[in-house]
Amino acid sequence: MDEQVFDSTQGDPSGAAALFGAVERANAAVDDLFEHLDALEGRAVMDSIATVETLRRRVEAVGVAMAGRVDREGLFRIDGHRSAATSVAHRADTARAVGGRRRNAARTVAEMPAVRKWFEAGAIGVCHMARMTRAHSNERVRDALVSCDELFADAAREMNYRDFDFFVGDFERMVDQDGTCDRNERNHANRDVRLTQRPDLGWDLEGGFGAIQGACINKRFQAFIHAEACADWDAARAERGDAACEDHLPRTPGQRRADAFDAMTGAAAASAAAPPGVPTETTIVFDPETWERALGWFETGRTDPVDPSDAVDAARSRRHGCHTLDGVRLEPREAVAASLTGAIRRLLVDAAGVPLDRSRPVRLFTGAVRAAVQATATECLWPGCHRPGSECQIDHLRPFRDGGETHPANAGPMCGFHNRIKNHGYSTWRDADGKWHTARPDGTEIPP
Secondary structure, three states, X not given: OOOOOXXXXXXXXXXXXXXXXXXXXXXXXXHHHHHHHHHOOOHHHHHHHHHHHHHHHHHHHHHHHHHHHHHHOOHHHHHOOOOHHHHHHHHHOOOHHHHHHHHHHHHHHHHOHHHHHHHHOOOOOHHHHHHHHHHHOOHHHHHHHHHOHHXXXXXXXXXOHHHHHHHHHHHHHHHOHHHHHHHHHHHHHOOEEEEEEOOOOOEEEEEEOOXXXXXXXXXXXXXXXXXXXXXXXXXXXXXXXXXXXXXXOOOOHHXXXXXXXXXXXXXXXXXXXXXXOOOOOEEEEEOHHHHHHHHHHHHHOOOOOOOHHHHHHHXXXXXXXXXXXXXXXXXXXXXXXXXHHOOEEEEEEOOOXXXXXXXXXXXXXXXXXXXXHHOOOOEOOOOOOOOEHHHOEEEEOOOHHHOOOOOHHHEEEEOHXXXXXXXXXOEEEEOOOOOEEEEOOOOOEOOO
């Protein structure tokens, strides 16, 4: 966006020179802030964050005030726009939603002078202002909100954002009880969850719930997310000690949430409350060519090209590929890896669909056998991992595919992270004294 320049030689009938002069001085002050920031050391950086935030709030308040002028005076028509939101977003070169928020915030502070006073002073945060603006946009709440101007100004100055968000939400629900109830009943009536497969074979999860059902589900989900986060922190600390930080965690928050959802559904399927017929294993159907090609990739790191005419013939006959018994298409390399390490049964079929080979599924430790294994250790048996045994998974030390038995002598508690990586060349065993040992892929033992 081109910088606007005021030409003082043309006079200043609109008062723009004063504004541009103030902006120029403010820019010089910001340059000075950058210079002083480089000179700060250690704790002084942290101590200065709130001070700089106050300045940012005041600048945002100026933007809100300008949006208010554009809105009240219809100045957006100068550029042929339909609304102040569009005009502000265009002139500021920002998203239209930002222009809309500034316009709406201007309408809020126009009716709440105490809030405006402290917002312009930098004592009320931008997020706090946005939350009040959202409440102000509800016509059934607006008058009550405006009548409590001083109270909301005080609350916004004194509360952190999380508490303020709850405070405003509770206020809205008490003032607009009918509307809140109606919306929640509608949310509960429209509750739905869908898993939809995309053309690239990935899956999208979407849905919604009413208040109580959603809260209960979220509580359980958060517990599984916490378990995945603990596993990541255990792994990071085992590798880096006290220097471990979030950047060293092996998974992103999104990946942990996805794995937590998978673990939650898996735990439900394996529980005694699961309805009859819920599978604890998945059968993947391969044709021999697809299986060999995917398996070969793990050995050589490359995939042999497929003749296009053969690909057309295979696709039309549907004899070539990788899918579940229900016909859900899968990515072959991922499916091969799962068939080697997870609760997966591999089924090879010929061109006529006749089974050629069927692997054994991984057997699960359940009931009394699982309880017996959990009693053998109070925490994850991996050296350096102290995840409580009650939060660990129970699996074979010698993999089932290699002849390992589903027996307490061949099992031990491991956190989810180490239970997954143990199949990548590591070996774990218990000696005659009952002491656990874990060896790296090169055969050297990890110190206890």
